[in-house]
Amino acid sequence: MTSKIDIKKKVLSENDKIAQELRNIFADKKIFTINVVSSPGSGKTSLLEKTIQSLNDRLKIALVAGDVQTDNDANRLAKAGAKMVRPIITGGSCHLDAKMIQKSVETFDLDNVDLFIIENVGNLVCPSNYDLGEDMKVVLISTTEGDDKPLKYPSMFRRSTVMVVNKIDLLGMSDFELNKVKENALKINGQLRIFDTSCRTSEGLVTWFDWLEEQVNTKKNL
Numbered sequence: 001m002t003s004k005i006d007i008k009k010k011v012l013s014e015n016d017k018i019a020q021e022l023r024n025i026f027a028d029k030k031i032f033t034i035n036v037v038s039s040p041g042s043g044k045t046s047l048l049e050k051t052i053q054s055l056n057d058r059l060k061i062a063l064v065a066g067d068v069q070t071d072n073d074a075n076r077l078a079k080a081g082a083k084m085v086r087p088i089i090t091g092g093s094c095h096l097d098a099k100m101i102q103k104s105v106e107t108f109d110l111d112n113v114d115l116f117i118i119e120n121v122g123n124l125v126c127p128s129n130y131d132l133g134e135d136m137k138v139v140l141i142s143t144t145e146g147d148d149k150p151l152k153y154p155s156m157f158r159r160s161t162v163m164v165v166n167k168i169d170l171l172g173m174s175d176f177e178l179n180k181v182k183e184n185a186l187k188i189n190g191q192l193r194i195f196d197t198s199c200r201t202s203e204g205l206v207t208w209f210d211w212l213e214e215q216v217n218t219k220k221n222l
Contacts, residue, residue, distance in 0.1 A: 015130055018098035022105065022133025026116065032212075032219040033116040035132050037156060038140035039149070040122030043166040045073045046199040047140065047208075048119060049080035054209045056081050059216055060112055064088050064104045065119045066096045073119060084108055095126035098133060114216050124153040135219070136161035143167045144174065147181035150188050157188040162195070164208065169198040 026033045038044050045065070052061060062084040065074040074087035086104045088096060101118060118134060120127045128137075139160040141149050144167055150157040157163065163185050171178060178196065185192055195211070197204040 012129065015098045018102055019131035019133040022098060022101060025105070025110065026133060026135070027222075029110045029113065030220050030222065031110060031113050031116050032216045033118070033134045034136050034138050034162075034212075035118045035120055035127075035134035036138045036140060037120045037124065037127045037160070038122060038142075039124050039145065042122070042140045042142040042145065043199055044119055044122070044140055045076055047164065047166060047197065048077055048117060050199050050202070050205055051117075051209065051212065052077060052080045052082050054205070055115070055213065056083070058213065059114045060084075061115045061117065062108050062110075062113045063117045063119065064096075064101065066090060066100075066121045068092060068094070068121060077119075084113070090121060093126075094121055094123045095130050096120050096132060097130050101132045114220070115212065124149070124156045128153070128156040128159050135215075138162040138164060140164045140166055141181065143170045143176045143178070145176070147176050147178075148184060150181065150185040154188045157185050157192070160189065160192065162193045164195045164197055166197050166199065168196050168203060169201045 036044050063077055063082055064086050065077055066088045067073055068090055071087035071089060074085050077085045086107060088100050088104060118132055137160040139156055165181060182194055195204060195208045197208055
């Protein structure tokens with residue numbers, strides 16, 4: 001048991017070292033970076049498609065799309081208009097790590113990037129432990145899930161800065177309560193910034209887009 005703990009500490013220590021190197025690079029280039037995490041099917045890719053379509057003319061956006069076996073998400077983002085997108089196929093791993101991001105970053109012209117988006121593998125457990133050099137983790141939950149998700153996966157919500165509640169057009173179709181999920185999330189992390197969105201109806205998306213652009217401009221002016 002002790003050896004397993006030591007190995008995990010070593011892996012995370014090495015990851016954190018690379019993550020800090022990435023953070024330094026993003027800071028030097030004044031690139032705002034987010035790590036988008038959720039369980040499978042919450043709508044990460046749909047949200048990013050809408051984000052690209054809205055902000056592509058105003059911001060230079062680079063993306064990496066993590067998946068266990070396919071590059072489907074990266075292909076979707078490219079079709080949505082992403083000019084700089086790379087797939088990361090983990091081959092079974094349930095999360096992205098900093099070394100994977102480092103390899104992808106080397107393929108981008110960072111002098112031509114304002115916003116760097118990491119779409120993590122669909123999982124609310126493993127990705128919470130891995131720093132990828134991001135400015136913020138953005139955790140996404142949908143109304144087709146349980147409103148107790150923040151209580152079940154507290155580490156992810158504790159380490160996130162933003163929570164997006166997606167698919168609000170489906171409210172009332174299940175027992176999911178919007179106020180309840182927010183209450184549960186804020187019990188875990190009282191500083192969470194929360195957005196309510198629907199990628200189908202576009203409700204709430206403008207607020208999300210405006211916030212992202214504001215964060216990019218703030219980092220540019222540091």
